[in-house]
Each structure stands twice: as structure tokens, then as C-alpha cells.
Amino acid sequence: MKLDIIQKLKEHDLKVTPQRLTILDTLNRYGHASIDEIYKEVKKVHLSISLATVYKNITSLLQVKLIKELALNEAKSKYEIIKEPHSHLICKKCGSIEDINLSEQIEQNASKLASAKEFAAEETELNIYGLCKNCKQNN
């Protein structure tokens, strides 16, 4: 599993440094994390890492599209490693994000909508906002 990522890094001439791996590992474990969250996590392992390094890594990882930015209304942006699925259930109350897989039907319908506008669709992202199971109960 790590090999996968290491390979992708090499493909894009990004060196495999411990800091970079820890950042990616953090994203893997968190699913989605903000710059601050990443910084705090990585710091547990690499005491002397700097915020600048986190930013530089996020920037280069975004450029080679190994990760993507998830910008949520009102909250700080979070980042996640790109892999299927690209879709989320986003809780308006607690801010949790759960990944979901798009059904074939949705994919197909989305393509239709796009081609109707002569738009060449490459990626489809569905975000559903509402209340997660927990918050729904404790409302």
C-alpha cells in the first residue's frame, strides 16, 4: 500500500522523504485533515518540522494531483489523498466527513448533464450536506 504512494512520488520526481511520508500517512489516517492538523500530527514524529515544509509539501502534492483540496463552507480547507471515491457526506453540525461511492446511475446521469452542455467531464464529485447519524440522534 505504501509502495503505491512511493511510486507515484517517484513518477513525479518528488523525493521520498520521511516528512513527506508522514504527511501522507497523516492524510491516510485522518481521511481529511487541515494544514494545522497535519502540522500537529507530523510534529509528533518530526519534532523540528516547520509549517513552511508542510505548506511546501501540500503545494507540491496538489500540483502532481496526489492530493486534493476540500473546501467546506465556513470551515477551513482540508486535504485528502486522491483516490476513488470523490464523494462525501458532510455533517453540518459536527463537521465530520464520510466518504461514499457513487453509484453507476449517478455517474451516468452526471455524464448526461455534462454532455448536454458540451462539457468534457473528467471527474464527478458529489457532496451531500446534512446531519450524520450521531448528530441526527442527539439533535
Place this chain on the structure above:
Amino acid sequence: MKLDIIQKLKEHDLKVTPQRLTILDTLNRYGHASIDEIYKEVKKVHLSISLATVYKNITSLLQVKLIKELALNEAKSKYEIIKEPHSHLICKKCGSIEDINLSEQIEQNASKLASAKEFAAEETELNIYGLCKNCKQNN
């Protein structure tokens, strides 16, 4: 049409000031605009408006949910007035955003996905990334 917005402002105890109306008008005309774009536009009408005022307005309009933030990978956030539809065709090349209406089918499928996770869906947002008609041709 303006009455609609004015009413919403009043509902939320936001005063109807010329600056605020011009900001909303800009969003209406642009569809989606960044802070800078809004600032430059509003400045044409209100020569002495300050950036801080734009920020303050965006913040309060977000709070009362009259507008929403559209955060796009790599690009600056843009804002739009909330109204159906919530879905977009986003061009990766030129950054243009076109609104689309979700089909009934997609809405239904999305609800299914959500309820399978015991998630109470409130809003569904579909973003399709790719190349717009123009950029597709001049590729």
C-alpha cells in the same frame, strides 16, 4: 426580484445598505465571484468602499446563508448567492463555472446513498470537473 433579497436581509436583521446591495448585485451578475472581483466591481459604484467592508459583508451573508462559499481546488474561493441549483460544471482550464440543474434521478440516487448510511441529507451538490466547450475546442 430585488424585493426577494431585501426581504431576506430584513428577516435576518441585516440592514439594507447600498454597499451590501451592490455586493449582492455583483454576485447576481457574476454568478460566482471572488473577494477581489467583488471588491473591484463594487468599487466602481462606491469609490470609497473598503476591503474590510466586503469581508464583513461576506461573513454576515454567509452566516445567514444568503450566500455560500465555493472552494475550488487550487483556485481562490468564490461566493455565490444561494438558490437552486447548487451544482456546477467547473472548467479545469479556464476556471469558468456553469450552473446546472440536477435531474430528479440524481437527487433520488443521492438520497438513497445518504440514507444507506443513516445520514439525514439536506442539500446535494454535484460538481463536475473537466473542460468546457471552449477549452475543449482550443485544446
Place this chain on the structure above:
DNA sequence: GTGTCTGCAAATTATTTGCACGTTG
């Protein structure tokens, strides 16, 4: 009139950059 809004300046926070040194391949 009272409370909110505006514009300005200053403060704070977020992000980027330059550089010397260390590490990867």
C-alpha cells in the same frame, strides 16, 4: 435615537519566499 454599517488603520493569521545546509537517488 439606537443599533448596525462603513471606512480607515492597525493587528492578527495564513501563506510564500530566500537561503544555508542536509538528504535522496
Place this chain on the structure above:
DNA sequence: CAACGTGCAAATAATTTGCAGACAC
């Protein structure tokens, strides 16, 4: 060893805040 990455400090950019006067209601 060449290219790239890191950590630090400093520079920029983005956003927020405080306050006095102006405006909406």
C-alpha cells in the same frame, strides 16, 4: 555530486478587529 527538500527567519498576502462617524429603520 546534482537536484531537491528541510528548517528557519523574514516577507507577503489574506482576513479580522477596534473605533469614530454615518446611515438605516
